[in-house]
Amino acid sequence: MKYYSTNKEAPIASLHEAVVKGLASDKGLYMPAEIKKLPDTFFEHIDKFTFQEIAFEVAKAFFGEDVEENALKGIVYDTLAFDCPVVPVEKNIYALELFHGPTLAFKDVGARFMARLLSYFIHKDDIKEEVNVLVATSGDTGSAVANGFLGVKGIHVYVLYPKGKVSKIQESQFTTLGQNITAIEVNGTFDDCQALVKNAFMDKELNHVMKLTSANSINVARFLPQAFYYFYAYAQLKTLNLHNNVVICVPSGNFGNITAGLFAQQMGLPIKRFIAANNANNIFYKYLETGIYSPKPSVQTIANAMDVGNPSNFARILDLYHGSHAEISNRISGATYTDEQIKNAIKECFRNNHYVLDPHGACGYQALKDGLSESEVGVFLETAHPAKFKQTVDKILDTEIGIPQKLADFMKGKKSAVELAADFNSFKAFLLQNKNAR
Numbered sequence: 001m002k003y004y005s006t007n008k009e010a011p012i013a014s015l016h017e018a019v020v021k022g023l024a025s026d027k028g029l030y031m032p033a034e035i036k037k038l039p040d041t042f043f044e045h046i047d048k049f050t051f052q053e054i055a056f057e058v059a060k061a062f063f064g065e066d067v068e069e070n071a072l073k074g075i076v077y078d079t080l081a082f083d084c085p086v087v088p089v090e091k092n093i094y095a096l097e098l099f100h101g102p103t104l105a106f107k108d109v110g111a112r113f114m115a116r117l118l119s120y121f122i123h124k125d126d127i128k129e130e131v132n133v134l135v136a137t138s139g140d141t142g143s144a145v146a147n148g149f150l151g152v153k154g155i156h157v158y159v160l161y162p163k164g165k166v167s168k169i170q171e172s173q174f175t176t177l178g179q180n181i182t183a184i185e186v187n188g189t190f191d192d193c194q195a196l197v198k199n200a201f202m203d204k205e206l207n208h209v210m211k212l213t214s215a216n217s218i219n220v221a222r223f224l225p226q227a228f229y230y231f232y233a234y235a236q237l238k239t240l241n242l243h244n245n246v247v248i249c250v251p252s253g254n255f256g257n258i259t260a261g262l263f264a265q266q267m268g269l270p271i272k273r274f275i276a277a278n279n280a281n282n283i284f285y286k287y288l289e290t291g292i293y294s295p296k297p298s299v300q301t302i303a304n305a306m307d308v309g310n311p312s313n314f315a316r317i318l319d320l321y322h323g324s325h326a327e328i329s330n331r332i333s334g335a336t337y338t339d340e341q342i343k344n345a346i347k348e349c350f351r352n353n354h355y356v357l358d359p360h361g362a363c364g365y366q367a368l369k370d371g372l373s374e375s376e377v378g379v380f381l382e383t384a385h386p387a388k389f390k391q392t393v394d395k396i397l398d399t400e401i402g403i404p405q406k407l408a409d410f411m412k413g414k415k416s417a418v419e420l421a422a423d424f425n426s427f428k429a430f431l432l433q434n435k436n437a438r
């Protein structure tokens with residue numbers, strides 16, 4: 001499969017190139033040249049297959065030309081070593097729980113897949129030189145990437161995070177791992193971390209002596225596998241005979257997750273429509289209303305993984321529907337919630353259903369409450385386990401929610417991080433010194 005850039009000014013890339021580069025040279029996002037329709041028989045029998053079997057069929061449509069079949073099967077089966085169940089919450093409303101992976105958030109799926117795919121290419125092309133993954137994080141991305149790549153041979157991961165600005169729970173998920181993971185605690189903000197990573201990719205000398213790559217959410221190897229669980233959700237609804245008039249609601253920040261759902265629909269998955277649920281960062285909501293896309297600096301909310309003022313995957317949505325506002329608003333409707341409304345949704349849902357939402361899933365739940373009609377079946381993506389936001393959720397519900405064993409185990413680990421100033425020369429010197437020390 002060939003990959004083109006949404007800006008159409010970069011050379012066409014192979015899958016391997018698109019994965020290693022992340023962003024195309026014209027700063028566009030890579031798109032697969034073709035989105036293959038899956039056969040009707042696949043959808044007729046989808047409820048007879050396991051999650052792994054379904055995902056393998058979907059993966060073959062994207063990666064089948066570039067990855068040998070057995071290897072691809074191994075990558076998919078290994079990635080999806082946990083379930084993504086559809087759980088009833090209240091009448092006509094279901095949660096697709098994407099938090100049963102190692103770091104309890106949906107980003108585990110893409111991060112694990114990308115690590116295994118990159119490792120496949122390193123072996124296939126017999127790359128001897130170590131590959132270095134640089135990732136800046138405000139919390140969730142760093143943990144998913146670090147755990148996804150943990151122990152993968154030939155790859156070293158550097159996670160940069162702002163000192164004192166991520167929660168203890170989040171910090172423990174990437175500072176206690178050791179092995180091929182180095183955590184760097186930057187005296188600065190998330191933007192400083194991101195700037196350090198960007199500067200590293202542009203530094204000629206550094207790129208001459210080290211192979212650098214990014215694992216951020218725009219990477220096709222992280223983005224495309226997110227389509228898997230939309231098919232699996234549909235399969236589970238079919239088992240319950242609830243597969244007609246399905247509305248999928250996605251709590252959205254950078255819009256990677258929902259775009260993967262739109263790809264699934266293009267492949268033939270019978271989804272009636274989508275809802276994109278925003279927190280107060282409602283650039284997409286405004287776009288649907290007005291037809292004008294005007295990015296803004298992000299504002300801080302309690303659903304902080306969605307605090308995005310310029311959603312990068314908007315470029316993919318535009319490309320998918322040839323820039324047509326009419327087509328986009330036909331398929332996707334919007335919703336936006338303040339912190340007060342998010343808190344109320346968490347309270348109400350717990351009171352009425354005894355289901356504990358996290359602040360991101362709460363936006364999705366509320367958007368279904370507000371936008372679903374009688375004849376529709378609504379599924380919202382529960383993107384993280386509420387215990388990842390324990391302080392916030394405990395305060396809202398005035399209770400102590402339990403911590404899953406996986407999370408408790410991280411918190412028992414010993415923190416190891418390198419402290420650095422938000423200064424590119426110190427960062428560069430550290431990378432070079434660390435490379436030589438290994």
Ligand SMILES: *Cc1c(COP(=O)(O)O)cnc(C)c1O
Nearest residue numbers: 252253254255256257305383384
């Ligand atoms: C990353 C994240 C989101 C937003 O997903 P996008 O693909 O960026 O739209 C929502 N919820 C949680 C918990 C996340 O970590």
